Amino acid sequence: MNKGLIITLPRYDEVTEYISQFSKEILKEAHLRGIPLKELRDKGCTRKEFEKVAKGLNYGLIVLNGHGSNTAIEGHKDQILVESGVNEEILRDKITYARSCDAGAQLGHDAMKLNIEGCFIGYELPFVFYHDAERETNPLKDNTAKLFLEPSNAIPISIMKGNVAEQAHENGRKLLLKNMRKALRQKTSDSLGFAEGLWNNYIGQVLLGNPNASLYNL
């Protein structure tokens, strides 16, 4: 396994635009630490391309941004990148963080079946976030979306900083709790709604596979 990051960055609707834009923090961390990086952007987020780079580069960290279901994670539009019973073994013995709905309910388990060294961090519930319609042209200035997306960025960033999977998973969950407190402290009409959405992501986030997986030890 080689030290490096493969990240998918599809942008074809509001959701993928937001999660891909907010991934800039993850890219920045990889650059800062000199971690080799392969970005699959927009139309480049296809199964063929993903399989080619995952097998060819054999990088240890994979970040998947995209829509998902219990059994699959998508790339550009409705193209499936990874699917249970088809090619889930591609994630075996790698550290995967999937910012996708529901994939932690089955796909993650299937991918970790014969896994020894790697792990899968994802969500067994729909990943939710609020965003401000007035900020859609500039997602990074949307402080509402930031409350939800920063804690999820913290997971791969924590892995790149040298933490093991369990620490990264906990760091992400702690940040969700901190943002719940932050939202509630603001005491606005939307505070409770934000806390509720953050709670959904908190209880839905799962770590499967090896809790001691490390990018520097694969």
Add this chain to the structure above:
Amino acid sequence: MKEISTRHKEEINDLLKELVITRIEAQMPSTLRISIGSHGSFTKEQLIDHIKEGDEIGRQVVKMHISFIKAQASGAFIEALNSVDDE
């Protein structure tokens, strides 16, 4: 007996929907949208329509609210919040 039970279930279902709609009306400003996984992004009005319709998106939203209310009632939410410090 079975008919009564079904009617009661429907009543409870309608009450749950009403409860969630009241919460959304009170909590969600019209300028915000909520993204719910692969279902897409929704305005407050769209969310309420899905709940009234009782479709998959509506059911998902109701489940999310009930799960949060349960966590508040059981003390799990406050316990989790108290496990972290503000910085």
